[in-house]
Amino acid sequence: MIKAGIIGSTGYSGEELTGLLYKHPNVEIDFLCSHSYVGENFSSLYGNLRRFVDEKCVSDEEAFKRISDIDILFTALPSGKALEFGKSAMENKIKFIDIGSDFRLKSKELYREWYNLEHNYLDLLEKSVYGLPELNRSKIKEAELIANPGCYPTASTLALAPLIKNNMIDTKNIIIDAKSGVSGAGRKASIGNLFVECNDSIKAYGVASHRHTPEIEQNLSELSSEDVKLTFTPHLVPMSRGILSVCYGKLLAEATQENLMNLYKDFYKNEYFVRVIDELPETRWVKGSNFCDISLRVDSRTNRVIVISAIDNLVKGAAGQAVQNMNLMFGLKEDTGLEATPIFP
Amino acid sequence: MIKAGIIGSTGYSGEELTGLLYKHPNVEIDFLCSHSYVGENFSSLYGNLRRFVDEKCVSDEEAFKRISDIDILFTALPSGKALEFGKSAMENKIKFIDIGSDFRLKSKELYREWYNLEHNYLDLLEKSVYGLPELNRSKIKEAELIANPGCYPTASTLALAPLIKNNMIDTKNIIIDAKSGVSGAGRKASIGNLFVECNDSIKAYGVASHRHTPEIEQNLSELSSEDVKLTFTPHLVPMSRGILSVCYGKLLAEATQENLMNLYKDFYKNEYFVRVIDELPETRWVKGSNFCDISLRVDSRTNRVIVISAIDNLVKGAAGQAVQNMNLMFGLKEDTGLEATPIFP
Amino acid sequence: MIKAGIIGSTGYSGEELTGLLYKHPNVEIDFLCSHSYVGENFSSLYGNLRRFVDEKCVSDEEAFKRISDIDILFTALPSGKALEFGKSAMENKIKFIDIGSDFRLKSKELYREWYNLEHNYLDLLEKSVYGLPELNRSKIKEAELIANPGCYPTASTLALAPLIKNNMIDTKNIIIDAKSGVSGAGRKASIGNLFVECNDSIKAYGVASHRHTPEIEQNLSELSSEDVKLTFTPHLVPMSRGILSVCYGKLLAEATQENLMNLYKDFYKNEYFVRVIDELPETRWVKGSNFCDISLRVDSRTNRVIVISAIDNLVKGAAGQAVQNMNLMFGLKEDTGLEATPIFP
Amino acid sequence: MIKAGIIGSTGYSGEELTGLLYKHPNVEIDFLCSHSYVGENFSSLYGNLRRFVDEKCVSDEEAFKRISDIDILFTALPSGKALEFGKSAMENKIKFIDIGSDFRLKSKELYREWYNLEHNYLDLLEKSVYGLPELNRSKIKEAELIANPGCYPTASTLALAPLIKNNMIDTKNIIIDAKSGVSGAGRKASIGNLFVECNDSIKAYGVASHRHTPEIEQNLSELSSEDVKLTFTPHLVPMSRGILSVCYGKLLAEATQENLMNLYKDFYKNEYFVRVIDELPETRWVKGSNFCDISLRVDSRTNRVIVISAIDNLVKGAAGQAVQNMNLMFGLKEDTGLEATPIFP
Incomplete structure (x- = not known):
């Protein structure tokens, strides 16, 4: 043990x-x-x-x-x-x-x-090794010290990796608009996180200044030949768990919905914890699980692609990914202890 | 299989x-x-x-x-x-x-x-055998046809059984005030169950007329030497899952908090799925699990006892209990497939 | 001014x-x-x-x-x-x-x-004069110092007053099961009131020990020839505003739904801020207003009456009632500044 | 009358x-x-x-x-x-x-x-005259037939108008990521809008295909010398009311936070229903009112500006704006009947 x-x-x-x-x-x-x-x-x-x-x-x-x-x-x-x-x-x-x-x-x-x-x-x-197994598995297996990724960076990096890796989008023109449940703010007594203050309302916070920005940029820059700088806007949503990351990219060449979906399905075909789906992701479908659901839409009118990912911020965005990393470090099957299917409702 | x-x-x-x-x-x-x-x-x-x-x-x-x-x-x-x-x-x-x-x-x-x-x-x-394993286990093991208990009756019967069985309260003076999450209303398109209609509000419904009333009475009457008639009031609460059943009884003799807690702990000492706890139950602590949390308070000023139970209406109040019954019917360990601990938040 | x-x-x-x-x-x-x-x-x-x-x-x-x-x-x-x-x-x-x-x-x-x-x-x-205008108007008009009623006592006293005043129910057998939105807990940084702790869950608190108990008893005792002692259970509900008070009484004589509804409609016929309604009250219908909605059901099987009232805890349960009292003290029309109709959704 | x-x-x-x-x-x-x-x-x-x-x-x-x-x-x-x-x-x-x-x-x-x-x-x-008074007041006063703006277009157009009108951002590079409460989906029995389906979850919908896209484009194109085509993504948020519109623009020249805030304050200085504020808008601060709160942040790292607006979708996004239009059509004071301050919580 x-x-x-x-x-x-x-x-x-x-x-x-x-x-x-x-x-x-x-x-x-x-x-x-x-x-x-x-x-x-x-x-x-x-x-x-x-x-x-x-x-x-x-x-x-x-x-x-x-x-x-x-x-x-x-x-x-x-x-x-x-x-x-x-x-x-x-x-x-x-x-x-x-x-x-x-x-x-x-x-x-x-x-x-x-x-x-x-x-x-x-x-x-x-x-330290950055613990995003889908992109860094071999290093994690050898690591002694893992930096477990942030919740927003997990969702956002997984959403954009296939496009960046394949030079499909303009790295100077990326916008990430992400939404988190309140558990992301931690369990500390603060007036801003009281039920009454959060209930039935939405707000953006840390606009153009959130600490997960350089982490996402670091991840994407590693996948790219260029230095990625992007705009990242997190939001607080009246729900307990979940992150939805909506990522906007400008396509460098024309691409159809089908092309890109195939690219994603192929990119993640061996990844148990990534579900590339045709429907738009919703946080409720991954709650309580280590899954990351990803889909995308091509906006042919503007030649943009919108990639959307959903994770449970406490699982794939924190503790679940830590267990996934531990499993890799100890040579265990990667999903050991992470077999829970998402719980709904 | x-x-x-x-x-x-x-x-x-x-x-x-x-x-x-x-x-x-x-x-x-x-x-x-x-x-x-x-x-x-x-x-x-x-x-x-x-x-x-x-x-x-x-x-x-x-x-x-x-x-x-x-x-x-x-x-x-x-x-x-x-x-x-x-x-x-x-x-x-x-x-x-x-x-x-x-x-x-x-x-x-x-x-x-x-x-x-x-x-x-x-x-x-x-x-048909009434499938409440904590009270009916041996019959369930032999049964071919199980009537799986209703959600409110499960929570309420488990809450009151020790008192009734031991003749501790006046069977003519029982009130049950229960609260349910909206999933209890089922997945059907109805205006009354729209998000906007349920959000940020509470109501009682089916007052003095809910169909679970005779079911609870039947259960308690079987445990008693008398015919139990009670008042039952269900409520709709803006949450997805969970039932909280608050049961009021008039004590026939004086009893302390300690006496009654001991009675409950003893009554359920072999029941894996019942957790008799000192703290007041909350639905969040049983969410996603087959547990029933029970506690009580003696109101010595009025010689009443208030027993409170919490279950997940979809698990112990429906599907989980059905699996528990199935396990008994097929001679499996009673908690097979029901090992999930409650999920919070 | x-x-x-x-x-x-x-x-x-x-x-x-x-x-x-x-x-x-x-x-x-x-x-x-x-x-x-x-x-x-x-x-x-x-x-x-x-x-x-x-x-x-x-x-x-x-x-x-x-x-x-x-x-x-x-x-x-x-x-x-x-x-x-x-x-x-x-x-x-x-x-x-x-x-x-x-x-x-x-x-x-x-x-x-x-x-x-x-x-x-x-x-x-x-x-000090207890500032519940519907029961104490003439004294309030002359008062210098007003004790504005608690939120639960406002809802509960208005719900039970007509029955108590008319000796319709057993004063030794009253149970009040009330539910409040989280704003009732005040705006202080506390872990228990964080969004994540309250969301999607319900609990009772202060069972048999809440401070509003003697206040309700004092109110009802003044309306009765007897000393009222009752059981009161408050709950925390995942909503921002609102109180629903569900009051159980044992009828001293037989009475029909119609009898009692007429009694209530008559009792409150001159009270602008009390709406006696046929439908069961819901907190959403009084939100943002100074109204108290009241209805009842006779449970003829058990000879009980269930009276239900709904208020906005911050308005009729606090600030609105204070303004109502102020209006009376200064000889203004009682609803001045309180004209807002409830806001839904 | x-x-x-x-x-x-x-x-x-x-x-x-x-x-x-x-x-x-x-x-x-x-x-x-x-x-x-x-x-x-x-x-x-x-x-x-x-x-x-x-x-x-x-x-x-x-x-x-x-x-x-x-x-x-x-x-x-x-x-x-x-x-x-x-x-x-x-x-x-x-x-x-x-x-x-x-x-x-x-x-x-x-x-x-x-x-x-x-x-x-x-x-x-x-x-027909497009009924956005802040941009179209004189025509509305003379109109017989008003097309009351959509909820997303109201929030988004007011957010972007000052930038577009002053040629501050690249009209080919606008992204709007907007979030709505569930009342925006209307009061019809549909499974997708049930409490249980919407609670505690967020999703995008109508990505790259929502009908409000051409309406926003029409509005912005009228303010610009160019034909605006943009990407618009609406979301469903577990709240009853409110729209938060987060608008991303690429600055054509450098501009400081202060420059742009001054531009906005000046642009809306005579507009009663627009509050240009330093803090980031939240939907809770406009609930139940006809106000549109607007603020912005310059992301100097990427030379972008993020403008955020919040409205109550049922008031400024629908009925309130209709009353505002009616007032103008009948020569009444513009805020007649719209004096309600936002209600919180």
């Missing part, structure tokens, strides 16, 4: 990961660490896991001590908080997956610019 | 059952029958099951023909529509579980009074 | 009151006071009132100074926080309406028991 | 219009016509207007007869259904406002292409 520790277990991603690892046939949870709930029973916070995960949350201090006993450490923390844990994991020669954002941007300058933090673990950053 | 057929597969209960049976290790779905979507791909209606359940829905006619090939038939149909299927199942000597309401009331007079229908299959009615 | 000051203006009730007074033809808002947002522009918190209420929030200190300049002071504060303001208002001989709970319970013992606070302003408490 | 008739009064736009006209000081509703609810009391469908609008709905036939008695006729109907009513209104020499889509597109070819209908009333089409 793989022994796992989770730091930040009581946030929404942490809880999702806890649930997934609890059910994972090859994993044993060694400890759950929580900054805010030390000593509290995990299931007193998450009553869904009552009877299943009834152990007490441990402190950071305790967690650091137990790192030497485990095989893999997961962090699901705010920016800047995973660095020390990563260092300790490497020193203890165990695997490490950061679900947060501390190892995603390869450039420390970009990290400083967008996160307003100094990255003092450049050796770790160098080691 | 148990070969199963589902009639009414494209309603919400039918879909839930289809998903559960698809994943069930001992079951093979032989056919999915749908009145409204004959010839359509199941997953074109329920995109969550895309890639998993892509077969075409068959007609009633086709379904009748195939009954002889299967081991168990499930019906999830409006009142009065399951009778013929039940008859055919019995003639073909296969197991039959009606998730609908056609075999629940033992008295054809009550059936006529509350459902406004004539029950012309009294032999079947006699054979 | 009546000059008004509002303490606690940035909570949900405070905001509703601010909006109502802004539009009120006879009122001029002199100051808006907020503990948490001193110096901030009111409409930066409530963008709906942008252009209308753009003034800065003042501190408690500043508010105390300006009490002498105004004609009426409103407080919308947590328990215990309105007392000093009430004192100052009385000293300055201006009218005072507490939308909070500090002057509702006439007994300081009950206040201590249920609010866990000491009431050191018994002279004010004696002066 | 202006005597008004409403055809299609029982849809969501019709209901909103009925409520607005009921409260309008210069209007008397002469008849409410409904295809589906002939003879039914209006308030039995819309309980919010109980006591206010209790009259019976009349048939089409009856409506045609009464056109000669009124001063203005409103239609809120599906495509193709308003034509005959428009003809009759013109023959009776009364004013006519079509809230539907039958007179918006000036080209019958475009009408055929996008609506799949033949327009056989070209004389009416020629007479």
Whole structure:
């Protein structure tokens, strides 16, 4: 059995990961660490896991001590908080997956610019492998330290990769308009995320300034011969889970709906967790699962292509993808513990 | 492998059952029958099951023909529509579980009074076993025809059974105030169930006249030495899934919170799917699972007890309980295929 | 023009009151006071009132100074926080309406028991008039200090008053099962009220212990020759506004649906803000208005009556009723500034 | 008093219009016509207007007869259904406002292409004036027949007009990504709009094919020296009301946030119903009002501008704008009957 520790277990991603690892046939949870709930029973916070995960949350201090006993450490923390844990994991020669954002941007300058933090673990950053299995599988298998992708970057990169890789669209003319459920904002007491403030309303936020922008650009630039700069607009939608990413590209040559659908079906033909579908994706169809549904439409009037992807932000956008990465790192079947079909309604 | 057929597969209960049976290790779905979507791909209606359940829905006619090939038939149909299927199942000597309401009331007079229908299959009615495993397990194991309990009756009967069984409350003074998510209303085009009509509002409906009233009374009367008559008020709540049943009883003798909690914990100590908890149940903690969470509070000022139960109406209140019954009928472990922990958020 | 000051203006009730007074033809808002947002522009918190209420929030200190300049002071504060303001208002001989709970319970013992606070302003408490105009209009007209009723007590008292007043039901056998939108929990950063925690779920809370219980009992006891003790269960429903109060009574004599409907229509025939209707009330039909919709059903099988009322918790349950009271105190037409019809959807 | 008739009064736009006209000081509703609810009391469908609008709905036939008695006729109907009513209104020499889509597109070819209908009333089409007061006020004042703008076109045109009018963005490179509440789908029994199908999920629909595309293009082309062709993507969001339109433009020259905000503030400085704000618009801040909130962000990294507008689809996007148009046609103050401030929460 793989022994796992989770730091930040009581946030929404942490809880999702806890649930997934609890059910994972090859994993044993060694400890759950929580900054805010030390000593509290995990299931007193998450009553869904009552009877299943009834152990007490441990402190950071305790967690650091137990790192030497485990095989893999997961962090699901705010920016800047995973660095020390990563260092300790490497020193203890165990695997490490950061679900947060501390190892995603390869450039420390970009990290400083967008996160307003100094990255003092450049050796770790160098080691880190970006954990998007559909595009990076072989490296992930060999990795010690995984930067688990952000939710928006997961949905958006998977949506655009086939076009970028095949030089089908103008890399200077990409717009991503994405929509997220409120769990993406995390489980912290804030007035802006109260039920009453979010219910029955929609807003854009972080327009032209969201931190996932350089991450998406980094991903697409790697697939392209050019340096991709794009416009990214996230929105908050009155739903608990789900991300819908709507990506606009200008076609460099004419292409039909059929051409492009075939391109996508071919590109992802071996990818279990990507469903290329004819219908337009909806977040409800992937809820609770690690799937990414993708479809597209050609707007022949304007020679644009609109690619739409849907994921569950807590699963493929966070904890599920982390498990997928762990499976690869440990040589397990990639979908182990991720067999859940989406739940509807 | 148990070969199963589902009639009414494209309603919400039918879909839930289809998903559960698809994943069930001992079951093979032989056919999915749908009145409204004959010839359509199941997953074109329920995109969550895309890639998993892509077969075409068959007609009633086709379904009748195939009954002889299967081991168990499930019906999830409006009142009065399951009778013929039940008859055919019995003639073909296969197991039959009606998730609908056609075999629940033992008295054809009550059936006529509350459902406004004539029950012309009294032999079947006699054979039918009420499928609430926690109270009726041994009969279910021997049954050929199961009347799967209604959603409200499941939540309410489990909530009140320990009190009734132990003569703790006045059987003439029971009030049940229950709340359901909108999936309970079924998947039919009706203005009253439109998003805009249900969103951000709550209402009671069927006050003093809901069809689940005699079913709950029948259940409780069987547990009691007296004939139970109670007041039952269902509500429609702006959520997709879930039932919360709040049951008021007048204590016949003084009892403390501790006494009664112990009574409940003891009563359900061997029941995997009932979680007797100290905290007040919430529907979110059972979503997507076959669990029934129960707790209670003694109101010593008025000598009343308030018992609260929460279930997922589509799982323990319908399809999950049907699978639980099937497992019992076929000698399988009772939770086979029902291992999913509740999903939150 | 009546000059008004509002303490606690940035909570949900405070905001509703601010909006109502802004539009009120006879009122001029002199100051808006907020503990948490001193110096901030009111409409930066409530963008709906942008252009209308753009003034800065003042501190408690500043508010105390300006009490002498105004004609009426409103407080919308947590328990215990309105007392000093009430004192100052009385000293300055201006009218005072507490939308909070500090002057509702006439007994300081009950206040201590249920609010866990000491009431050191018994002279004010004696002066205070319970501001439920439909039952207390003449006293309100003469009052200097109004205790504005709680949201649940408003809905529940109006629902039961005709039965109690006419000795129709057993006062020892009353159960109230009420449901509230999340705005009732106030605008404070708390994890329990986050969108993700409330969305798509229902729960009861404060079972057999909610502070509105003695307030409802006080109201009903005043209408009765007996001391009323009842069971009250509030619920949190995933909607922003609205209260539905479902009240169960045991009829002392037989009565038909028609009898009782006539009783109610007669009882409220001169009350503009009470609509006695044949259909079952729904919170959506009163949203944004000061109306209380009431209907009932006789359950002849059990000789019970179920009375259901619906209000907007922020209007008839708080700010609207405060304006109604103010209108009475200043000799204005009772519905001045409250002409808004309910908004749907 | 202006005597008004409403055809299609029982849809969501019709209901909103009925409520607005009921409260309008210069209007008397002469008849409410409904295809589906002939003879039914209006308030039995819309309980919010109980006591206010209790009259019976009349048939089409009856409506045609009464056109000669009124001063203005409103239609809120599906495509193709308003034509005959428009003809009759013109023959009776009364004013006519079509809230539907039958007179918006000036080209019958475009009408055929996008609506799949033949327009056989070209004389009416020629007479029709596009009722967007902020851009077309003087013509509206003289008009007999108004084509009330669509909801998406209202939000999108107001968002982009200042940029287009001032040649600030590339007219070949405009993308509009818009989000609507479910009331935009109308009040018809359809499975796709059931609560359970829409709740907690988001989807795009009509991608590259929505009928509002040519309407927006027509509006922007009139403001430009060039023929505008753009990409438009609407979405369905789990909320009752509201449209958020997010418009992407490529700046032709460099421009700062401040430059553009000043341009917008100046452009709309005399427009009561447009609030140009520094904060990002949210639909909750305009709910129940005729306001359009607009803001923008310059993405200097990509030299794009993102303009965001929020309206209530049933008010500024339908009934409120119709009243605004009526006010202009009859020489009334433009905001008469539209004084409601937005309601939150």
